[in-house]
Amino acid sequence: MMLWIKMAMRNLLRNRRRSTFTILAIGFGFAGVTLFGGFVHYLTASLRELEIYGRANGHMTLLKEGWDHAGATEEDTTFSGEELAVIKRLLDEHPAVIAVNPMMLVSGILSDGLVSSVCYGTASVPSTLSYIRGYARGVLGEFRYYEGESLEDDVPFGIGVSRGLMNALGVELGDSVVLAGNTASGHFNAVDCVVRQIFETTGDQSERFIALHLEQARLLRDADGAHRVGVLLRDEAYLPEFMEWLRPQLAEAGIEAGMRTWVEMSNFYRRVSEMFNVINGFNLAIVLIIAVMTVINTVSMSVMERTREIGTLRALGLGTPGVRGLFALESAMIGILGAALGLLLQLAGWVTVRVLEPTWVPPQINVEMPLLVYLVPRDMLISTLGVIILAVASALLASRKASEMEVVDALRHN
Amino acid sequence: MALYELSGISRTYHMGEIAVTALQAVDLVIDIGELIAVMGPSGSGKSTLCHLLGLLDAPTSGQILMDGQDLSTLEEGRRASLRNQKIGFVFQDFSLVPVLSALENVQLPLMFHAGGVHHSGRRAAEALAAVGLAEHAHHRPNQLSGGQQQRVAIARALVTEAEVVIADEPTANLDSESAAGIMELIVKLNAERKTTFLLSTHDARLLAHIPRKIVLRDGRIVEDRREAAS
Ligand SMILES: Nc1ncnc2c1ncn2[C@@H]1O[C@H](COP(=O)(O)OP(=O)(O)O)[C@@H](O)[C@H]1O
Ligand SMILES: [Mg+2]
Numbered sequence: 001m002m003l004w005i006k007m008a009m010r011n012l013l014r015n016r017r018r019s020t021f022t023i024l025a026i027g028f029g030f031a032g033v034t035l036f037g038g039f040v041h042y043l044t045a046s047l048r049e050l051e052i053y054g055r056a057n058g059h060m061t062l063l064k065e066g067w068d069h070a071g072a073t074e075e076d077t078t079f080s081g082e083e084l085a086v087i088k089r090l091l092d093e094h095p096a097v098i099a100v101n102p103m104m105l106v107s108g109i110l111s112d113g114l115v116s117s118v119c120y121g122t123a124s125v126p127s128t129l130s131y132i133r134g135y136a137r138g139v140l141g142e143f144r145y146y147e148g149e150s151l152e153d154d155v156p157f158g159i160g161v162s163r164g165l166m167n168a169l170g171v172e173l174g175d176s177v178v179l180a181g182n183t184a185s186g187h188f189n190a191v192d193c194v195v196r197q198i199f200e201t202t203g204d205q206s207e208r209f210i211a212l213h214l215e216q217a218r219l220l221r222d223a224d225g226a227h228r229v230g231v232l233l234r235d236e237a238y239l240p241e242f243m244e245w246l247r248p249q250l251a252e253a254g255i256e257a258g259m260r261t262w263v264e265m266s267n268f269y270r271r272v273s274e275m276f277n278v279i280n281g282f283n284l285a286i287v288l289i290i291a292v293m294t295v296i297n298t299v300s301m302s303v304m305e306r307t308r309e310i311g312t313l314r315a316l317g318l319g320t321p322g323v324r325g326l327f328a329l330e331s332a333m334i335g336i337l338g339a340a341l342g343l344l345l346q347l348a349g350w351v352t353v354r355v356l357e358p359t360w361v362p363p364q365i366n367v368e369m370p371l372l373v374y375l376v377p378r379d380m381l382i383s384t385l386g387v388i389i390l391a392v393a394s395a396l397l398a399s400r401k402a403s404e405m406e407v408v409d410a411l412r413h414n
Numbered sequence: 415m416a417l418y419e420l421s422g423i424s425r426t427y428h429m430g431e432i433a434v435t436a437l438q439a440v441d442l443v444i445d446i447g448e449l450i451a452v453m454g455p456s457g458s459g460k461s462t463l464c465h466l467l468g469l470l471d472a473p474t475s476g477q478i479l480m481d482g483q484d485l486s487t488l489e490e491g492r493r494a495s496l497r498n499q500k501i502g503f504v505f506q507d508f509s510l511v512p513v514l515s516a517l518e519n520v521q522l523p524l525m526f527h528a529g530g531v532h533h534s535g536r537r538a539a540e541a542l543a544a545v546g547l548a549e550h551a552h553h554r555p556n557q558l559s560g561g562q563q564q565r566v567a568i569a570r571a572l573v574t575e576a577e578v579v580i581a582d583e584p585t586a587n588l589d590s591e592s593a594a595g596i597m598e599l600i601v602k603l604n605a606e607r608k609t610t611f612l613l614s615t616h617d618a619r620l621l622a623h624i625p626r627k628i629v630l631r632d633g634r635i636v637e638d639r640r641e642a643a644s
Contacts (some may be wrong), residue, residue, distance in 0.1 A: 001526055012512035097427060315470055316570070317498020317526040319491050384498040407470040411505075 015302065022298045023338045026387060029287035030342025033280075034383055035349045037252035038373035040280050043362070044273040044300065045374065046139050050202075051266040053136035055122075056101050056129045058111040059239050061265050062087060065256035067227070074184050074223075079257070081224035086253050090164065091231060097240040098135075101128045102226035104217040108181025110165060110193075110210065117168045119179070120163075121210035123217030126151035132232050139370055148173045155213040163366075164207030171195050179210070184223035191220045201382035203364025204268035268364070289386065292394050295334060299327050299398035310402055311410030323403035327395045335391030337382040350375055355394035415576060416479075417469060417610055418444040423476035425462050425633075436462040436601040438633040440476070444612065446577070449604040451621050452614040454630035463630065467612060468501050469493045481577075498526050502571025504581035504613075508563040510555040516566045517542060517551040523574045541569040545599060555638035561592030568599065572609065579603075581613040585620060593620055 012019040025027075051057055067077045084102055091097050104123040111115050130150060136143070151158050159179070161171065171177060173195055180190040193216065201209050218224055233242060239402065243259055252258050263269060303310070310323055350373055358371045402410070423440040424438035426433050436459045444450060444467075445489060465471035469485060478485045480500070488496070491579050497503075502523075510519045522533040531537070542551055545565040555563055564584055571579045581600070585593035596618045604611045621627060629637035 003514075005519060006518070007513060008509070014513055189599050254486050272494045308509070309511060311525075312503075312505070312511070313522070314494065314495060315468065315505075315509075317496075317521045317574075319494040319526075322494075323525060411465075411470070 004217055004326070004329060008326065008333055011284060011302065011306075011330055012333060018298055018301065019058035022294050022334050023341055025294045026291050026335065026338025026391070027341030027345055030339055030383060030387055031345030031349060031353045032202075032332070033284050033287050034342065034346045034380060035373050036283055036380055037280055038346070038350070039371075040273075040276045041374040041376050041379075042138075042372045043276060044269070046369070047266070047269045047272055048262070048392050049138050049140040049270055052232070052236075053133050053264050054140050054143070055234075056103075056124060056132040056230055057228075057262055058099065058101060058132065058232035059236050059262055060231050060233075060243065061260045061262070062229040062231065062250075062257045063260060064227070065258045067258070078184065078223065078227055079225045079255075081099045081231070083223045083255050084229070086255060087229055087250075087257070090249050090253060091209070091229075092244070094242060096235070096242050097231055098234055099128060099132050099230075101125070101132060101230035101232070102214065103228045103230060104214055104221065104259060105227045106179075106181060106210075106212070106217050106220060108179055110161070110169065110208075111178045111180065112169050112171050112175060113178070116316075117165060117208055119208045119210050120206045121159075121212055123212045125153060127153045132230070135232065137373065146197035146199040148195075151196060151211065151213060153213075155194075155196070156213040156219070157191070157193050158196035158213065159193045159216070160199050160211035161195055162201045162205075162207055162209040162217060163198055164201060165210065166198050168208065173198065177317070179212075179216075179220060181220050184221045187222070188240065188378050189220055190220060191216060200366045201339055202268065202366065209373045214270045219309075265389045272364070288390065291338075292390055295331055295391050295394040296398045298334070299331055299395045302330070303327065303399050303402040307405070307410050307413040310405070311407055311413065314407045314410065321409050324399050327399040327403075328392045331391040331395030332388055335388035338391070339387040343380060346380070349373065415447045416443050417446045417448075417481065418442065419477075419479040420466075420483075421477050423466065423478060425466065425471070426474045427605065433639070436633050437466070437473070440633075440635055442635065442638075444578075444610065447578060447604075447608045447610055448626060449601065449611045449624055450613070450626045450628060451616060451624040452612065452628045452630060453616065453621070454614075455616055457479075458630040459633040460616075460630055461582050462633075464580050464612070464614055467578070468503055468580045469497050483618070491599070493530055493537050494526075498523055498528075499574060500577045500623075502568075502574065502576035502579040502609075503568045504564065504571050504579060504584045506583040506586045507562045507635055508555070508560070508587070510563055510566055510570075512555050515552045515554055516547060516558065516569075519555070519566055520569045520573050523570060527574070538569075538573055541573040542566070544572065544603070545569045560588050564588065564592070564596050565599065568596075572603065572607070578610040578612060581611065583614055583616070585617065590619075593617075597621075597623070 052059060064077050064079055066072055088100055091100050101124055106121045106123060108119060110119040146160055175195045177193050177195060178190050179193050183189045201207050353373050359368045360371045361368050420440055423437055425437040426435045438594050452463060454460050462585040466473055472486060517538050520541050524534035542548055545568050547562060549567050550558060550562060585596050600611055601623045626640045628635055
């Protein structure tokens with residue numbers, strides 16, 4: 001076996017230039033794909049965090065069954081105070097649950113007395129919101145969600161307004177505003193608020209958005225309960241099992257609730273990750289095609305140059321599979337060296353990004369974010385094996401004809 | 415005991431419309447341990463005969479028995495392993511693998527042996543010593559003279575303890591001194607090891623010690639002469 005490897009190695013060295021360029025082509029292609037893949041991972045992981053932690057929706061959301069039916073009434077869309085209490089009690093029983101975030105959605109008019117604007121908002125208990133955000137581990141772990149102060153449990157009138165709303169109304173931090181809207185029973189109502197923070201919206205939100213205390217929303221709507229309940233688990237892995245457990249519990253308690261995973265809740269995540277996965281796949285396809293072509297070309301050339309030698313080896317008793325094995329081995333080495341170079345380049349790219357800390361404004365996000373690439377060991381392993389397997393397959397393909405040539409024809413070749 | 419029995423062997427090459435008959439109705443018996451020279455001008459069919467005997471090619475018609483076994487029905491995989499175990503080749507242009515040392519070249523046929531061979535390094539070293547090249551074991555072919563390269567090729571043919579070594583014009587690319595050395599070596603190995611040797615040549619000057627000479631002309635055996643070795 002050693003001799004086979006030695007022979008393959010030296011044959012690669014025999015055509016140093018050609019082998020080098022083939023290895024470089026594979027290496028750069030490998031690094032390009034894995035780095036971009038690492039970037040896509042970073043991106044989708046960040047969007048996932050945004051959904052689960054940033055927006056505090058948790059791993060899954062409980063919604064009133066029928067909340068999205070046409071003509072849904074207030075009762076169809078809202079968990080009552082009693083229902084919410086039952087839900088909370090149920091959720092608290094489960095050991096995987098670490099946070100429960102009842103949310104109320106409001107829409108209304110925000111006014112500073114001179115100018116008014118429509119607005120939409122989500123209301124949560126501030127401490128719950130920051131508790132859930134605190135679990136984010138990626139870029140969002142140290143993300144500043146707003147300018148100004150945090151919302152506080154004991155300041156129910158404090159609200160956050162989006163930059164779009166701030167511009168429309170011309171309000172500043174600390175300004176008093178009035179939030180007007182309808183109560184659950186359809187009456188007109190208004191509450192006084194103070195702007196505590198300014199935040200940026202993302203492309204999937206209205207640019208006229210507010211964040212408020214759950215109590216303030218209840219005051220405005222003159223209702224208790226919640227529209228949705230976000231549930232944060234210890235780990236996403238518990239999700240299917242947890243949902244299995246919860247479904248009959250809810251039914252037994254007589255609560256008509258629908259369950260949505262965070263992926264189902266986030267159109268934004270699905271669309272963005274689909275788009276980038278398509279780009280990633282396209283990239284991968286191009287690189288694979290180029291790599292396969294390069295290897296086929298390289299092997300074809302050495303097969304041609306060494307036809308006579310193939311004849312000799314076959315005269316000495318090497319079978320057809322052996323000939324193909326010989327070229328496959330050489331090609332596997334090209335693949336291994338190419339993948340090794342690719343891994344090195346990938347690491348170099350990763351380190352460079354780490355050191356330079358570039359930032360960018362992602363599409364639809366409106367906030368300058370660090371640009372990162374993740375190292376994904378599983379992808380690195382798959383890419384490495386993939387490159388080697390493809391190299392071997394290309395070699396088998398390229399050497400097929402020569403290996404099946406009549407020995408005498410090969411011997412006459414020069 | 416017959417190693418080969420050829421009866422009515424013909425080999426015709428087709429090149430488009432043109433058919434070239436390289437061998438025609440050849441009958442031949444080769445016994446174990448013989449040393450045979452196949453002579454004839456260029457194009458007379460010497461290489462074709464070597465290829466047929468060496469299982470590199472199959473006849474268009476006729477039958478070849480080796481050790482009583484009909485070779486014409488064998489599929490290529492089986493032929494390859496027979497070549498590996500029973501036949502050693504020596505070519506006019508030495509045909510050493512350039513990236514391997516002399517020793518590694520000699521080891522090569524042992525590597526091709528199904529199931530592997532023990533002590534292949536030692537056996538290769540012994541074969542190299544038998545052709546007088548023990549000191550050149552680690553030289554690459556391009557560091558060896560033509561005569562030395564051909565000796566390596568002979569060692570490579572012998573290392574598997576082949577029944578027969580087929581050498582197609584082994585001296586054609588050598589100066590006369592090296593050529594004489596190679597012939598001497600072949601005669602000596604045949605005498606010592608009782609390995610059957612069949613060599614082709616178009617140079618009659620080197621054949622003083624060859625006991626059997628076959629002359630081919632236009633694909634036919636025109637002479638088959640045995641002499642008592644001098
Ligand atoms: N592969 C082939 N295709 C066509 N003709 C061939 C082929 N091999 C040999 N021949 C022809 O067969 C005849 C005998 O060739 P060969 O056995 O090589 O003779 P020698 O070795 O005595 O010079 C020649 O006329 C040669 O041109
Ligand atoms: Mg010839």
